[in-house]
Amino acid sequence: MTSQLFSPDVQQTLDLIGIFVFALSGGLLAVRKNMDIFGICVLAEATALGGGVMRDLVIGATPVVAFTNLGYFVTPLLAALVVFFLHPEVERINRAVQTLDAFGLGLFCVTGTAKAHDYGLGAVSSMALGMLTAAGGGVIRDVLAHEMPALLRWDREIYAVPALVGxxxxxxxxxxGQLTTASGTASALTAFVLRMLALKYGWRAPRAWHRNGSRTSEE
Structure with missing residues (x-):
C-alpha cells in the first residue's frame, strides 16, 4: 500500500508527534476562550484527530484509526493536560509550536493523500482528502470555539496552500509510480517549508478583486 511510506514504528512516532502538537493548538485556543478542563480536552482531541477521522469516514476506513489505536486517542489528552497546567509556558514557545505544527501539516497531507488513493479515490479527490487530513481538525477547533476558521481568514498566513502543494x-x-519513502518525505518537507516561509514573510492568499480589475482597499 502506498500509504505505508515509513516503517510502522516510525509512522506511529511521527503521527503521535503531529497529533500532540495539533492538540496543543486546540488546547491553547480553549484556554483563550476561558474553557474548563473538559473544553480543553475536547478542543485538543478535535484539533488533533478531526481531519483524520473525517478522511477515514469519507473513504470508509472504519472503525477509524483514532479509536482503534489507544495512543492516538490518549496523546491529545496528554497535550491538554500540558496546556491546562503550563499554558503560559506553552504560549511563550509559540514559535516552536508553529514549527512543529508545520511539520504535522506536511506529514499528514502526504499520508492522508496516499491513504485516500489506496482506497480507490482519484487524483483530485485524494488531494482534497490530503488537505482535509492536515487542516480539517483546525477547522473543527475554530467552529467549536465560535471563531471563523483560520483556514478561511484573509489576515492569516496561508495554511491550506502548502498542504495542497504537498x-x-x-x-x-x-x-x-515513484512514491517512495524518500519522495514522500520530500513532498512533506515541501509543504513544511512553504508553511514556514509563509509565517516568516506573511504570505497570504489574494482576496477578491473589484470587477474593474483593481484590488479592494478595504482592510
Missing part, C-alpha cells in the same frame, strides 16, 4: 506532489508521484 498533496499534489504525492498524486503526481503516485501517477508516475
Amino acid at each position: 498533496s499534489a506532489m504525492v498524486v503526481v508521484l503516485i501517477g508516475a
Whole structure:
C-alpha cells in the first residue's frame, strides 16, 4: 500500500508527534476562550484527530484509526493536560509550536493523500482528502470555539496552500509510480517549508478583486 511510506514504528512516532502538537493548538485556543478542563480536552482531541477521522469516514476506513489505536486517542489528552497546567509556558514557545505544527501539516497531507488513493479515490479527490487530513481538525477547533476558521481568514498566513502543494506532489508521484519513502518525505518537507516561509514573510492568499480589475482597499 502506498500509504505505508515509513516503517510502522516510525509512522506511529511521527503521527503521535503531529497529533500532540495539533492538540496543543486546540488546547491553547480553549484556554483563550476561558474553557474548563473538559473544553480543553475536547478542543485538543478535535484539533488533533478531526481531519483524520473525517478522511477515514469519507473513504470508509472504519472503525477509524483514532479509536482503534489507544495512543492516538490518549496523546491529545496528554497535550491538554500540558496546556491546562503550563499554558503560559506553552504560549511563550509559540514559535516552536508553529514549527512543529508545520511539520504535522506536511506529514499528514502526504499520508492522508496516499491513504485516500489506496482506497480507490482519484487524483483530485485524494488531494482534497490530503488537505482535509492536515487542516480539517483546525477547522473543527475554530467552529467549536465560535471563531471563523483560520483556514478561511484573509489576515492569516496561508495554511491550506502548502498542504495542497504537498498533496499534489504525492498524486503526481503516485501517477508516475515513484512514491517512495524518500519522495514522500520530500513532498512533506515541501509543504513544511512553504508553511514556514509563509509565517516568516506573511504570505497570504489574494482576496477578491473589484470587477474593474483593481484590488479592494478595504482592510
